[in-house]
Amino acid sequence: xxxxxxxxxxxxxxxxxxxxxxxxxxxxxxxxxxxxxxxxxxxxxxxxxxxxxxxxxxxxxxxxxxxxxxxxxxxxxxxxxxxxxxxxxxxxxxxxxxxxxxxxxxxxxxxxxxxxxxxxxxxxxxxxxxxxxxxxxxxxxxxxxxxxxxxxxxxxxxxxxxxxxxxxxxxxxxxxxxxxxxxxxxxxxxxxxxxxxxxxxxxxxxxxxxxxxxxxxxxxxxxxxxxxxxxxxxxxxxxxxxxxxxxxxxxxxxxxxxxxxxxxxxxxx
Amino acid sequence: xxxxxxxxxxxxxxxxxxxxxxxxxxxxxxxxxxxxxxxxxxxxxxxxxxxxxxxxxxxxxxxxxxxxxxxxxxxxxxxxxxxxxxxxxxxxxxxxxxxxxxxxxxxxxxxxxxxxxxxxxxxxxxxxxxxxxxxxxxxxxxxxxxxxxxxxxxxxxxxxxxxxxxxxxxxxxxxxxxxxxxxxxxxxxxxxxxxxxxxxxxxxxxxxxxxxxxxxxxxxxxxxxxxxxxxxxxxxxxxxxxxxxxxxxxxxxxxxxxxxxxxxxxxxxxxxxxxxxxxxxxxxxxxxxxxxxxxxxxxxxxxxxxxxxxxxxxxxxxxxxxxxxxxxxxxxxxxxxxxxxxxxxxxxxxxxxxxxxxxxxxxxxxxxxxxxxxxxxx
Ligand SMILES: Nc1ncnc2c1ncn2[C@@H]1O[C@H](COP(=O)(O)OP(=O)(O)O)[C@@H](O)[C@H]1O
Ligand SMILES: [Mg+2]
Numbered sequence: 119x120x121x122x123x124x125x126x127x128x129x130x131x132x133x134x135x136x137x138x139x140x141x142x143x144x145x146x147x148x149x150x151x152x153x154x155x156x157x158x159x160x161x162x163x164x165x166x167x168x169x170x171x172x173x174x175x176x177x178x179x180x181x182x183x184x185x186x187x188x189x190x191x192x193x194x195x196x197x198x199x200x201x202x203x204x205x206x207x208x209x210x211x212x213x214x215x216x217x218x219x220x221x222x223x224x225x226x227x228x229x230x231x232x233x234x235x236x237x238x239x240x241x242x243x244x245x246x247x248x249x250x251x252x253x254x255x256x257x258x259x260x261x262x263x264x265x266x267x268x269x270x271x272x273x274x275x276x277x278x279x280x281x282x283x284x285x286x287x288x289x290x291x292x293x294x295x296x297x298x299x300x301x302x303x304x305x306x307x308x309x310x311x312x313x314x315x316x317x318x319x320x321x322x323x324x325x326x327x328x329x330x331x332x333x334x335x336x337x338x339x340x341x342x343x344x345x346x347x348x349x350x351x352x353x354x355x356x357x358x359x360x361x362x363x364x365x366x367x368x369x370x371x372x373x374x375x376x377x378x379x380x381x382x383x384x385x386x387x
Numbered sequence: 388x389x390x391x392x393x394x395x396x397x398x399x400x401x402x403x404x405x406x407x408x409x410x411x412x413x414x415x416x417x418x419x420x421x422x423x424x425x426x427x428x429x430x431x432x433x434x435x436x437x438x439x440x441x442x443x444x445x446x447x448x449x450x451x452x453x454x455x456x457x458x459x460x461x462x463x464x465x466x467x468x469x470x471x472x473x474x475x476x477x478x479x480x481x482x483x484x485x486x487x488x489x490x491x492x493x494x495x496x497x498x499x500x501x502x503x504x505x506x507x508x509x510x511x512x513x514x515x516x517x518x519x520x521x522x523x524x525x526x527x528x529x530x531x532x533x534x535x536x537x538x539x540x541x542x543x544x545x546x547x548x549x550x551x552x553x554x555x556x557x558x559x560x561x562x563x564x565x566x567x568x569x570x571x572x573x574x575x576x577x578x579x580x581x582x583x584x585x586x587x588x589x590x591x592x593x594x595x596x597x598x599x600x601x602x603x604x605x606x607x608x609x610x611x612x613x614x615x616x617x618x619x620x621x622x623x624x625x626x627x628x629x630x631x632x633x634x635x636x637x638x639x640x641x642x643x644x645x646x647x648x649x650x651x652x653x654x655x656x657x658x659x660x661x662x663x664x665x666x667x668x669x670x671x672x673x674x675x676x677x678x679x680x681x682x683x684x685x686x687x688x689x690x691x692x693x694x695x696x697x698x699x700x701x702x703x704x705x706x707x708x709x710x711x712x713x714x715x716x717x718x719x720x721x722x723x724x725x726x727x728x729x730x731x732x733x734x735x736x737x738x739x740x741x742x743x744x745x746x747x748x749x750x751x752x753x754x755x756x757x758x759x760x761x762x763x764x765x
Binding site for chain 1: 460477
């Protein structure tokens with residue numbers, strides 16, 4: 119233990135440095151002045167805030183940012199709501215067809231997104247949802263992974279506790295909202311984060327389903343940055359730097375709610 | 388509100404398995420009735436049927452004179468205490484107590500008053516803001532009781548509420564529950580597999596086994612006049628000694644033969660249709676060292692295979708001359724040591740006779756009821 123500690127520290131510092139190096143390099147690039155030299159790893163000037171200001175006022179970047187925030191938020195909130203309800207029901211309510219539905223969820227889980235992309239595209243095109251916000255949101259609003267994750271977690275809610283709530287006279291809806299949802303919170307936050315990040319990084323679907331620039335999201339915009347401004351590395355990097363902020367904010371905000379050790383102390387053991 | 392709980396002709400099936408068929412039970416108003424039985428006999432299921440958590444396959448359940456067979460669990464006028472408390476871990480004690488009242492849209496100030504009253508009655512006033520996880524086992528138990536009480540139900544259901552407590556706390560909470568019942572005069576249906584709880588807590592005890600009630604009666608009744616071999620051996624520890632015996636009429640008496648042992652019982656008071664082959668039962672505490680005081684006595688010669696000295700008593704594991712095991716319970720520091728032979732006797736009034744179907748046909752205590760002098764035997 120004593121000998122291991124300094125070694126651990128060194129390894130950790132090395133690891134953190136390795137993780138931070140690309141970020142540092144990003145900041146260097148994003149801070150380069152307009153006519154700046156981009157060679158090497160050192161700063162050649164500090165125009166980060168000028169660059170950010172230019173991106174936020176010039177062109178359509180604010181629109182893309184807003185699209186990304188809107189779509190990622192809508193998708194993750196809808197996904198959490200649907201996963202919570204479906205996962206809880208599959209774990210803790212008795213109804214005909216439950217086993218079959220669970221099997222369907224597991225099957226859906228094993229489908230890779232690429233497999234369903236074309237059929238979904240065709241379906242959306244049929245109902246005229248291509249190039250619309252709903253077309254970017256709806257396909258992800260329910261996820262087999264979210265349902266499955268919540269369902270597994272909900273198996274940990276003691277049946278007796280739900281019975282107690284029934285004897286207390288609570289309706290099933292009240293039990294879901296007042297008992298199940300609070301107890302499922304860690305799982306629901308996990309789904310929220312995973313889905314938000316997945317949508318934040320989603321490039322392929324907006325590329326297919328949103329040809330109109332009005333609907334572009336950040337990944338799409340960043341990958342096409344050269345199209346608007348020529349190849350302007352320092353602006354592109356500054357834009358990328360902005361784009362990592364919202365997930366960071368979300369992370370640090372939700373961290374407070376990851377109350378570790380919310381014991382199920384109402385039930386012994 | 389004056390009828391307690393009635394279970395009428397209730398049948399419960401799981402698929403093809405019949406858990407119980409057409410059973411009846413009446414818990415009188417204000418009565419503390421304990422259902423006792425081995426694990427898996429269906430005690431919890433019966434409880435859940437009364438609570439409305441489990442549907443009946445057929446039959447009727449009434450609470451306070453009202454048919455609730457198909458009512459929602461929250462509309463049956465019952466409060467329930469669960470085996471593992473089943474408190475809501477994310478809510479404070481207050482929140483746990485208020486949950487049912489809020490579900491029934493009781494006005495806020497009434498809720499506040501009831502929480503204060505209930506907290507005071509159960510000594511929880513200082514714990515109201517805490518979460519269940521911050522409470523001791525006994526406090527959690529009280530919160531569970533409080534949650535059942537606060538809606539002032541017509542009847543209480545308690546499913547092994549003490550089974551997860553350690554021994555000392557269990558004794559304390561047992562006393563608190565008895566005190567609770569004295570104070571509130573509530574109707575209580577209590578389930579346990581613990582015979583001590585059954586004997587000490589119940590106004591009446593219902594012994595459930597293999598889908599039917601083997602016997603329903605006061606603890607004394609059930610202990611002194613067990614209706615079946617099952618009841619006789621399930622209640623009482625160490626369990627009742629049982630020996631096979633044959634019955635032969637012999638003048639004014641009846642002769643029981645078991646191995647090389649012989650007993651004579653007065654024919655008077657015995658059922659006329661006593662089967663030829665019976666089992667004879669007597670409890671360990673009925674086995675005494677023989678004292679030769681001139682009364683007629685039939686000695687039981689046996690050797691001690693081993694003895695357990697428990698401090699307040701000694702349990703002797705005996706073997707009689709035919710090798711049958713008999714257990715005796717004696718005062719501490721009395722009786723023979725390991726390996727020693729000795730002679731014992733059993734009062735006739737402590738004998739029980741069981742027919743081949745396992746049903747009791749005679750209890751020695753009937754002799755005492757007749758006021759006859761009690762001859763010794765065995
Ligand atoms: N949902 C169910 N499906 C099938 N069998 C069940 C179900 N619930 C309980 N049982 C069976 O019913 C029997 C009685 O269970 P239970 O009422 O919990 O017994 P106890 O409380 O007396 O220990 C057990 O053998 C159990 O396997
Ligand atoms: Mg049980």
